Amino acid sequence: MNKPKILRPEESQPAHALWFDRKKYVTVNFLVQKPKDVQVDIQTDKLILCCKNDTDDVFYNELYFYDQILKFDSRERVYDRTINFLLRKIKPDFAWPRLQKDPAKPSWISVDFDNWRDWEHEEDEGKEEYDKYVDMIQEMAKSNKGAVPDMGDLSDVSFVSLWFSDTKLTQMAFQCQRDCYMTEFVTSVVSCCPAELKQEVNGKKETLKGFNVQLQDTILFPEGGGQPDDRGLIGEVPVLRVTRQGPDALHFVASALEAGQEVILKVDWDRRFDHMQQHSGQHLITALADQMFGYKTTSWELGRQRSTIELDTPRVTPAQLQELEEAVNEKIRAHVPVNVQLLSVDDPALEKVRSRGLPEDHAGPVRIISIVGVDDNMCCGTHVSNLSHLQVIKLLGVEKGKKNKTNLIFLAGNRVLKYAERSYSTERSLVSLLKTGPDEHVEAVDKLQKSVKLLQKTNLSLLRDLAVIIAQNFKNDPQKGNFFSLHKKEGDNEFMNIIANEINTEETLVFLTVGEEKGPGLFLLAGPSKLVTEMGSQVLDLLQGKGAGKNGRFQGKANSMARRAEVETLLRQRCEHGSSQEE
Secondary structure, three states, X not given: OOOOOOOOHHHOOOEEEEEEEOOOEEEEEEEOOOOEEEEEEEOOOEEEEEEEOOOOOEEEEEEEEOOOEEEEEEEEEEOOOEEXXXXXXXXXXXXXXXXXXXXXXXXXXXXXXXXXXXXXXXXXXOHHHHHHHHHHHHHHOOOOXXXXXXXXXXXXXXXXXXEEOOXXXXXXXXXXXXXXXXXXXXXXXXXXXXXXXXXXXXXXXXXXXXXXXXXXXXXXXXXXXXXXOXXXXXXXXXXXXXXXXXXXXXXXXXXXXXXXXXEEEEEOHHHHHHHHHHHHHHHHHHHHHHHHHOOOEEEEEEOOOOEEEEEOOOOOXXXXXXXXXXXXXXXXXXXXXXXXXXXXXOOHHHHHOEOOOOOOOOOOOEEEEEEOOOEEEEOOOOOOOEHHHHOOEEEEEEEEOOOOOEEEEEEEOHHHHHHHHHHHHHHHXXXXXXXXXXXXXXXXXXXXXXXXXXXXXXXXXXXXXXXXXXXXXXHHOOOOOOEEEEEEOOOOHHHHHHHHHHOOOOXXXXXXXXXXXXXXXXXXXXXXXXXXXXXXXXXXXXXXXXEEEEOOEEEEEEOOOOOHHHHHHHHHHHHHHHHHHXX
């Protein structure tokens, strides 16, 4: 909110305030004469009020609270002549003897400091003022079809989940969305039902039996908006998955929990904060890419190592990438605030908000993530409260996407630091291996690659010559027989074919393999067509491979050479059996 010119106290009009101190909350009702253009900003330590009178004089005031509050659990409601507040204390069971820190009265708000009741005497005194506030809540709930919550003690479970809008009372977001920085939270178990979780472990799909637990509220974010779900603990029980089911969050755990029991919920903060940094970073990059170049974001992915934004453009130039990176980091250095707003579905302000639409099962108010002066975006995810918490953003580059789109790859926050650490470690290893400085690594590797290619070419040539020599030695052996077998670890298909071509396979059965001794490799079976056709399938079965036969040759890939000796024995026996039959 931009601070307007403040009128002198004698020029302002007083606004009487009624307030009530509770164990966890403070309720306030300001009476204002014909306020116009009322603006309210609830901060952790203060309340900012701004409005106009009939002659458009601006009245501005900052009221510093007696103690700090949880701003995401505090709400306001503006009527024609009253402004009502519900302020959630950070310190419960702590009485406020005054509404504000400074005992001097604000310039335009006349506060009766005797008009407060602490929680120790709330049952006997101040009941009339509190009843009026309850009546106001009941009045606001008339248009709501659901039951009005119990207002007996403004408890966490009965009142924190309410949202005041101009026309109706609707369910708020989860606690993790109201306060993304909360790491521990006391709540209660609503239900616990048997369930299954399908997951992939070491490349294999497994089904884990467990329970879906619904809590009264949660600080564990269920996956959504391109953001993965949180991990954490319910008591001492690990939460393996969090999913959203309509307005509820389901926590998958391996052990059952009793419905109704109070539990302490803890979030895996490292994972949560990483997701906050990447998600807020995506919002910032998306907004500036659109503003600077007109490139719209069509989707994004928060990956385990790096994140990707799909831009609706066939190409992003290196110069644009550099300009964009400089712009996003400039916003980070400027400490731009990131605010959360909740708007009703029919609020006209939603028309100016960037969005890809609401999900079909959406319930309650619409959550807006606002990067002040930069972007307003409809989003359910967890975000940092200030861009400075992103630390830094690194745009790693771009890749060709699908259908004339470009994938922009980026890192934010701690991932950039880890990336720098890994890069430095790799650099030191290369210095040791290449015996050169970092600036000479590319040139040194280029020379090595050329040397390796030359050696490979020379090695292949020698391997071909060796194949011919091996075949000639077999042909010149007077005891050669009608079966030839060879395994060469360094060989390839051409090596095997040269040997087979040099040997007269019309009379000799040739079995050749290349590759690891007991690992995967290649094989070739060549010889009399009838014999190759007969034995080909058995060879495949024993080598657990695949291949094809044609013109007296059967060759292909072997998954394992572990039974190569068994294949060789089988073929040798078959050749000897065939020779004895001919004799």
